[in-house]
Amino acid sequence: MPGDGNAEAWPMMGHEWLVRSLRDSGQTHVFFVDAVLRRSLLDMERLGVQPVLAHTEKAAVYMADGYGRVSGRPGIVAAQSVGAANLIAGLQDAWLGRSPVLAITGRKPIGHQHRNAYQEVAHAPLAAPVTKLSAQVQEAADLPRQFRQAWSATVSVPPRPVHLDLNGLMGEFVETTETGEPPAALAGWTAPRHRPQAEPAMLRAAAEALRSSQRIAIVAGDGAALSGCGAALLALAEALRAPVATSLGAHGLIDTRHPLHIGVVGSYSAPPANRILHAAELVLLVGCDTGDQVTHGWRVPRPGTRIVQVDADPLEFERSYATEVALLGDPRAVLEALLPALGGAARDGAFLAEAQGIRAAWHREIAPRLASEAVAIDPARLCAEVTRALPADGILVADTGYSGIWTGTLVDLAPGQTYLRAAGSLGWAFPAALGAKCAAPGRKVVCWSGDGALYYHLPELETAKRRGIAVVLVVNNNSGFGQGWPGYLRQAGNRPAAAEQVLRFGPTDFAGVARQFGLRGIRVEHPRDLAGALAEAVAAEETVVVDVVTDIDCRAPEPWTP
Template sequence: MPQKSGSRIFAEFLADSGVTHVFFLPAIMLKGLAEMEDLGIRRVMVHGEKASAYMADGYARASGRPGICMAQYIGASNLSAGLRDAKLASSPVIAITGGPTPSSRYRHAYQELEDFTQFDPVTKFNARVDDARRLPDLLRQAFREATSGCPGPAHLQIAGPHAQVAEGRTDLDTIVEQRFTRVPAFRPEPEPEAIREAARLLSRATRPVIVAGGGVISSGAAAEVLALAEALNIPLATSMNAKGTIVDDHRLSAGVVGTYSRGCANRTVVGADLVLFIGSHTGGQVTHNWQVPPRGTRVIQIDIDPAELGRNYVNAVSVLGDAKVATARLLDVARGEPQADRSGWIEEVGGFVKQWRAEMEPFLSSSARPMRPERICRAIGETLPPDGVVVTDTGHSGIWSSTMIDLRHPTQRFIRCAGSMGWGFPGSLGVKCALPDRPVLCWSGDGAFYYHIAELETAARYGINVVTVVNNNSSLNQEIPLFDKAYGGEQRGRADEMWRHSNINFAKVAESFGCVGMRVEDPRDLDGALREAYAANRPVVIDAVSDERAMAKQPWLP
């Protein structure tokens, strides 16, 4: 059998696995990158290791395939920090870094510092590759770990500052297990008895609600979850990760629940006599720190990870299985059960939604200048193409987008930052690489946009045509109430230097990077600017000048 270099094996493995892009900062796997020249893989050189991890995360979440990010040894710590979001989002990202060699350890080699364990808390699998002969099997294991069960990141540290050990030769074949090239790798069937018990409880509940989590999206189970809600006449709320499972104007849609939430969704989940969580970790955000639903509410939980079943609520029924398969089985059985009358409950939930919309309407239709963020979100929702994708940052960006942007078509998608401010813009570039034929809009605050603004050059250089709307209030205005409290009720002196930015025109900044820039100060100009941006076929930044004092409402609690 002819020998191949580990670099060639690496390149062929990614190509045979369906990987179309790698995101990296040189110098790492140089021969491997060269081997990709004729294999159909786009090599996207970025300006920061964290940005490469965020792009790989966006790519993975949009495509369902592992996203690949790479950095040389000295950049590994930055890359591990970027994997935090992929871990929080259960995203199948695979990170490749250089590492020490046996001959250099303990000798003060240039730029050498042991960082391998930094990857332990942000990955499912963290392994060293000290010999080219181990690269094939450890690549397969990284893909297995990233795509099996609850997805998540993996890391391979390849010996040599630039992973030079991969340049060694081996006679091992490049073997790709296609099962592990996308999520979910397996669809475990639930136990029939658990499904029967869940169907029995659902049939008797008069005020049930379904809460769809991120596992619904990664499993591709949105159609099954919606079919269950419609067949049994049950309201459906979602986590931020599952926004889009049901269109926002559907009669059963309660909205996004938890901390970054619509008040009508929280009221629905708090008022329910049974909550069915599907593909949700039942974490602090989706439950607003385990208050929505309150303790003591009957809960059914469907999850692919047995460790999550009953973690945060005492389940009446725990169903272990893939979200798509388990929901379909539940619907099959539940259809045979006589259902309680839920007409009054549906009417009540509809009232919650109408009341919330009435309260928000003055902000959504505001003609104020500087603009209200809610008004910008309405324009985004009204102009988003039927196959459009919204990618959003965290903080106020997450709150405004999850609550105020209406998704009206089942083919639209919503992908949100799972943790770190600044993720949204580079994350959206990864999404666009995965979905090149679909319109992608990034919604970011100015504070978040500053983090990775250099990636505008990356977008222009590679033609990654994302439309970015910057909610520009020249501040980190979400911090204003916190500093009010810190000063005992009223800020004084130079307090605003801790949260206020300079007044920057991001449209001009975008133009200097080779992108299209637009500045919008009047809400009447929003729709036209957005439609022009989608038609531009270039990276576009819309600088939307908004009200510094606009604050998101606190989440509803009883």
């Protein structure tokens, strides 16, 4: 290997093979909680791969998750045997979010198994629900084959976590045995690794179905975002004169200000998208999983709607809707082939005009809130300011719940910007933002987190400081769990204090907390100060916490329900 002075040292110890393979595969960071792979971690520092020590295994996984979503290469995360259960619990979001993550754990050797070994539980049953592959690695001789298999599996469609369970509490038996194989160089294996094309007969059938209807809507999902099919999607939508909705995970796949864009659809949506989609005669689903969130409980599209579906994963067909035409292939490749198959048939555009009218009316309705001068601050105004502050190539990372709804409905995004969202794990966003920044050091990363979410992984402020990872952490600080607040108040009736005891906390000055960690903190209590605070934070080369005092009684947009 160039520059390491030890290129022809055969056979090679397991820890050397692993680190050189990570380096030669383009990995810049590995996220971990001690004690695991100690020889490997020391080698990483020498060979240019940065080990990032986190304060919890779940935070380390979320960092690897953010890294994987931005880079397309698997985020690498490691923990010793006793930390495996915590690490594996963190893989749930990567599994649901279709993210490439390679998790490495140590395990007690076979001679210690089933003998009440200290801190040991079986790892395979824990990993089974949240990994595509979970395998035991006995010694370094097995590592090259299993490493390549795991990497290949995690970047294939759908990208999802994989798990290698290394022999030894800290993986030491794999580190200290030998392999005669050269290090792997897998930098070209990125998600999605394969881009299969649909059958010509199915393309013709889909084109015929699309030509037969004038009331077509398109829904692009997380699989479409993975494929990077924004340009092809927009070209097809323009040819069909069809409005385009996205899942939350595909927010920003096309310019959210484009006349064809109608917003995020489903349970985490503003009213227009569901209403428009429900009125469609035919819906083209592109890399969209048809789960309950994106379909608002399987009510949108309405039952009986004609469905043409494009997906690289055959298991997504017929899950929730009967499919008139199913196109198996990479969304970008399929859409690029489908466009010429459509021909030049004229479209009347009436349905698109109807959709644009609905969207425009809602924009007029929400506009006053985007400019609100209210104190405490309306999060809608914060959304407007984040839209203006996010650089042209910026990455916006949003937590789950209300963080996803606020950003998915009211933050506009343009091509070149990237949106990452939690697939359901509260507290995911901040560590994931750190991982995203590690994968894209030249891009600005803005994290939107509620205060309730931030409490999960607040200690990672120390990680950001120690490792010099610069993100903008925007805290929507309303001293409580805002999404569930009205429901609890209603149920409490004449006992509002009971509701407060359940869902309110703080108030906490997170700007002051940031300063205790040695970071910059900016407290914002008035809307007029938002733009300046965000500009200062984005310009900084360190993590800056922008603590925004918001009104818990301000409601995010509500989905339209049939």
